[in-house]
Amino acid sequence: MTDHQDPSRPGEPSEAGAVLDADIVDMLNQGASAPSPGDALSIARVKRKLLAHVAEAQRARHVTVRAADGQWQPFGPGLTLKVLHEHEGIMSYLVRLAPGATLPPHRHPIDEECVVLEGSLRIGDLEVGAGGFHLGRQDVLHMPIVSEQGALIFLRGAAPEAALLI
Numbered sequence: 001m002t003d004h005q006d007p008s009r010p011g012e013p014s015e016a017g018a019v020l021d022a023d024i025v026d027m028l029n030q031g032a033s034a035p036s037p038g039d040a041l042s043i044a045r046v047k048r049k050l051l052a053h054v055a056e057a058q059r060a061r062h063v064t065v066r067a068a069d070g071q072w073q074p075f076g077p078g079l080t081l082k083v084l085h086e087h088e089g090i091m092s093y094l095v096r097l098a099p100g101a102t103l104p105p106h107r108h109p110i111d112e113e114c115v116v117l118e119g120s121l122r123i124g125d126l127e128v129g130a131g132g133f134h135l136g137r138q139d140v141l142h143m144p145i146v147s148e149q150g151a152l153i154f155l156r157g158a159a160p161e162a163a164l165l166i
Helices: 022-029 037-057
Strands: 073-076 079-087 090-097 101-103 112-123 126-129 133-136 145-147 151-158
Touching: 090 112, 126 133
Parallel strands: none
Antiparallel strands: 073 079, 079 090, 090 151, 101 145, 112 126, 112 133, 112 145, 112 151
């Protein structure tokens, strides 16, 4: 039974409004009778609608950060950072590198994933352009990371330590 159903009248919506279409409620009220082969499309439609209602009810549990949301914070010379999400020491964030900005050699306490969204990075001799992915392994020293024309990167890993960059 849903929060919007009147318990004294199964299958009928309460004053709060219908959550399920009447045909879906009818099918659910018919119980566990075996469906005929022609009912497969109806069952699939009911399942899609029911799952859509469940997903809508859980929408608030998701996290969305639009491009204009959040605040960019200085993170080091030519670097700004915008936190998208942090949970139990794992952070998803954006870093914007100004032209010529450099991240000095550093290590990560856990693996760190990096996707270049705009521009390009040079990690030692390696060039990583827009759409490229780089995985910085735990406890492995990075070569300096340089962006000659500037870049926007998405990172997911441990919260960065600005003290290492200044």
